[in-house]
Amino acid sequence: MSELAPQSITYCGVCSWPPEYCEFGVTLKKCQAWLHENDQALYEKLYSADALANATSTLSLEKQEKLNEELAKKQHKEELKQERELQKKLSSKVVIKRIERNKRKHIISISGLEVFNLDSKKLAKTFASKFATGASVTKNAEKKDEILIQGDVSDEAKVYIEKLLEEQGLNEVKVEQIDDKAKKKKAAPVPGAPAN
Ligand SMILES: [Zn+2]
Numbered sequence: 283m284s285e286l287a288p289q290s291i292t293y294c295g296v297c298s299w300p301p302e303y304c305e306f307g308v309t310l311k312k313c314q315a316w317l318h319e320n321d322q323a324l325y326e327k328l329y330s331a332d333a334l335a336n337a338t339s340t341l342s343l344e345k346q347e348k349l350n351e352e353l354a355k356k357q358h359k360e361e362l363k364q365e366r367e368l369q370k371k372l373s374s375k376v377v378i379k380r381i382e383r384n385k386r387k388h389i390i391s392i393s394g395l396e397v398f399n400l401d402s403k404k405l406a407k408t409f410a411s412k413f414a415t416g417a418s419v420t421k422n423a424e425k426k427d428e429i430l431i432q433g434d435v436s437d438e439a440k441v442y443i444e445k446l447l448e449e450q451g452l453n454e455v456k457v458e459q460i461d462d463k464a465k466k467k468k469a470a471p472v473p474g475a476p477a478n
Pocket of ligand 1: 295296298309
């Protein structure tokens with residue numbers, strides 16, 4: 283670049299601010315590398331030893347290093363948090379219980395969805411229209427949401443929930459189906475006795 287050329291404003295290719303402002307961002311090192319590559323003169327002006335020694339209004343390298351360290355720590359913490367959440371999801375499961383009300387009537391209860399951030403109310407609505415049946419949300423004994431669906435739709439519900447989990451990249455999560463037969467009376471049922 284000739285010194286006679288009219289001054290044109292350079293914008294940082296990394297953070298998009300004028301390079302004088304790069305130091306206030308979190309990408310200073312990348313910004314510096316970019317500037318070194320793209321505008322050596324400006325790089326020298328901003329970051330040469332002399333420039334840094336003369337700088338009074340700019341953050342010291344030491345300070346910048348500290349900021350970078352803090353940022354790295356934050357990023358690391360966030361990564362750990364995400365990892366923990368993922369592990370929790372992977373070790374959880376959705377349970378679809380098929381409950382026999384009587385010989386011909388079944389209801390399906392689905393629990394364990396909240397870990398996967400699946401909205402039970404929304405899902406109940408979806409199932410109600412998808413299976414043209416009644417579906418509602420109640421709280422189970424553990425005070426967790428549980429979807430109740432009228433009808434024998436355990437397999438269909440499983441397929442649908444697995445699809446939702448897959449969309450989250452959670453293919454390994456188990457959707458367990460349980461068959462809950464009508465509760466036996468305390469006395470053993472007499473063979474051939476009329477039901478109910
Ligand atoms: Zn920059």
